[in-house]
Amino acid sequence: MNLRDNPELLDRLAAAYALGTLRGGARRxxxxxxxxxxxxxxxxxxxxxxxxxxxxxxAGDKPSANVWKRIENLLAAAPGAAALGENAMFEKLRRAxxxxxxxxxxxALAGVAAIVVGVNLSREVASSESQLAQxxxxxxxxxxxxxQLAARMQAMPEIQYVAVLANDQSSPSVLVTFxxxxxxxxxxxxxxxxxxxxxxxxxxxLMPSGGPKSLGVLGTQPMTQMPAAEGEVKQMPMLAVSxxxxxxxxxxxxPTGPVLFxxxxxxxxx
Amino acid sequence: xxxxxxxxxxxxxxxxxxxxxQLIALIERVxxxxxxxxxxxxxxAALRELYDLTCSKLYGVALKVLGNRDWAEDVLQEAxxxxxxxxGDYRVALSPPMAWMGVIVRSRALDFRRRRASDRxxxxxxLDDAISETVAGDSADPMDTAQASEQAWALHECLRxxxxxxxxxxxxxxxxxxxxxxLAQQLKLPLGTxxxxxxxxxxxxxxxxxRFA
Numbered sequence: 001m002n003l004r005d006n007p008e009l010l011d012r013l014a015a016a017y018a019l020g021t022l023r024g025g026a027r028r029x030x031x032x033x034x035x036x037x038x039x040x041x042x043x044x045x046x047x048x049x050x051x052x053x054x055x056x057x058x059a060g061d062k063p064s065a066n067v068w069k070r071i072e073n074l075l076a077a078a079p080g081a082a083a084l085g086e087n088a089m090f091e092k093l094r095r096a097x098x099x100x101x102x103x104x105x106x107x108a109l110a111g112v113a114a115i116v117v118g119v120n121l122s123r124e125v126a127s128s129e130s131q132l133a134q135x136x137x138x139x140x141x142x143x144x145x146x147x148q149l150a151a152r153m154q155a156m157p158e159i160q161y162v163a164v165l166a167n168d169q170s171s172p173s174v175l176v177t178f179x180x181x182x183x184x185x186x187x188x189x190x191x192x193x194x195x196x197x198x199x200x201x202x203x204x205x206l207m208p209s210g211g212p213k214s215l216g217v218l219g220t221q222p223m224t225q226m227p228a229a230e231g232e233v234k235q236m237p238m239l240a241v242s243x244x245x246x247x248x249x250x251x252x253x254x255p256t257g258p259v260l261f262x263x264x265x266x267x268x269x270x
Numbered sequence: 271x272x273x274x275x276x277x278x279x280x281x282x283x284x285x286x287x288x289x290x291x292q293l294i295a296l297i298e299r300v301x302x303x304x305x306x307x308x309x310x311x312x313x314x315a316a317l318r319e320l321y322d323l324t325c326s327k328l329y330g331v332a333l334k335v336l337g338n339r340d341w342a343e344d345v346l347q348e349a350x351x352x353x354x355x356x357x358g359d360y361r362v363a364l365s366p367p368m369a370w371m372g373v374i375v376r377s378r379a380l381d382f383r384r385r386r387a388s389d390r391x392x393x394x395x396x397l398d399d400a401i402s403e404t405v406a407g408d409s410a411d412p413m414d415t416a417q418a419s420e421q422a423w424a425l426h427e428c429l430r431x432x433x434x435x436x437x438x439x440x441x442x443x444x445x446x447x448x449x450x451x452x453l454a455q456q457l458k459l460p461l462g463t464x465x466x467x468x469x470x471x472x473x474x475x476x477x478x479x480x481r482f483a
Contacts, residue, residue, distance in 0.1 A: 011480075015472050019440065020447045050479055051444045052365060053422035055372020057413040057429070058334050058445075060326035067329075067343050068321055071350050075314060170311050 004039050011043060018047030073206070076264025077237035160230070163239050165261035167191070173261040174218070174241060178233050185228045187218055193260070195220075195243060202248040204255060206238040206262075214251030215239075236265050290419055293367035294360075296320040301357035317354055325350075327368065327417050328375045335379035335445050345382050349375040366419030380447050428478035436471035439464060 003010040016022035034040040161178040173191035203215040240262035242255035303313025332342035454461040
């Protein structure tokens with residue numbers, strides 16, 4: 001059978017092939033002809049494309065809001081290939097550190113003696129170290145804190161997980177690191193957010209199953225540390241911060257106030 | 271033919287083209303997250319926009335294939351993660367963006383059905399009431415061209431000319447990837463009837479689509 005000499009039959013078979021109703025031996029014969037002839041292949045492709053448009057004609061419907069939440073969580077939870085690449089993660093860190101520097105300058109303008117520590121994670125390790133040394137000499141409290149965190153950022157092998165909790169404009173607000181050697185989570189405020197005197201910022205781990213788990217309340221100081229076991233941290237795909245009454249709310253019910261910042265907890269994979 | 275083309279052009283305003291351009295730009299932004307110098311969060315933001323613009327239509331596709339809201343939502347989630355991973359391949363597909371995404375949803379939904387069917391031998395899919403009604407009577411055209419590309423407009427124009435029951439079995443055959451006998455079983459119709467409807471439907475469709483070629 002030479003389908004090329006019979007365009008009518010070719011078109012009919014190609015349409016049935018693409019629709020899926022050409023089955024069994026007839027389908028296999030058509031496929032083998034298509035492998036031999038570009039004309040046959042082209043006819044099949046045209047019909048495949050035409051029927052593909054059928055998906056565009058289906059009546060829409062509204063999926064539950066949970067679908068996007070699940071997608072977002074999975075994107076955030078999957079390291080490397082599926083979600084943020086390592087570069088993107090470092091980029092986030094760099095941006096967070098940049099803002100953090102900005103916050104330090106603001107603090108200095110407000111009358112607090114502060115030394116701005118230049119940190120560039122990827123390249124300027126050597127020069128940062130000399131700046132860090134300088135900063136330590138200055139001995140101001142903020143610089144010491146910055147230096148401490150910066151040194152820890154540079155000693156990446158000690159930091160196994162990292163998260164940048166951002167507000168809905170993607171501005172980093174809390175930088176989170178986890179050090180498995182000390183079983184310690186460190187939360188560093190990097191944005192300018194200041195809760196009111198009658199409010200507290202409460203930290204939550206959004207677990208893959210079950211409700212959010214309270215990790216505690218963020219101190220008003222720039223840095224808060226909390227002990228945490230590595231096994232626990234591994235299971236937390238996302239962290240979030242909600243605005244709660246002073247002292248926080250009991251953990252069982254989940255957040256009662258608005259969620260201000262959230263972000264994925266990512267393994268540093270070094 | 272000129273007259274058909276005129277009518278077609280009238281029905282496919284520039285808006286569709288603009289919408290396609292917008293969707294293409296978003297797919298490319300999702301893909302661009304892997305390029306050097308990409309801004310963090312940019313890919314996620316683009317996927318979110320893409321989701322907001324297309325989830326209703328694609329959910330409709332998944333629902334039509336699966337006839338179950340929970341399953342359709344699972345498939346929708348899988349499909350967007352798939353789009354996230356393979357956005358870089360879009361360019362070579364040369365398809366309208368909605369059709370490209372629709373095909374991804376359809377194939378994820380078909381995979382889901384096959385997995386389910388092999389998990390449970392008795393997992394016969396109930397045919398949705400709406401489809402039974404359409405096949406039984408001659409109800410109004412349920413198709414929706416709100417997000418249709420030019421190509422989909424042509425298909426719509428041609429499907430519209432079929433009898434409702436022919437249109438429905440042809441649509442179902444494609445979307446659910448069903449053979450004549452599977453269709454007959456699901457629609458509780460004699461095999462000969464299904465074959466006749468499909469054959470006539472396809473013949474008419476071929477004649478009509480040929481004019482848009």
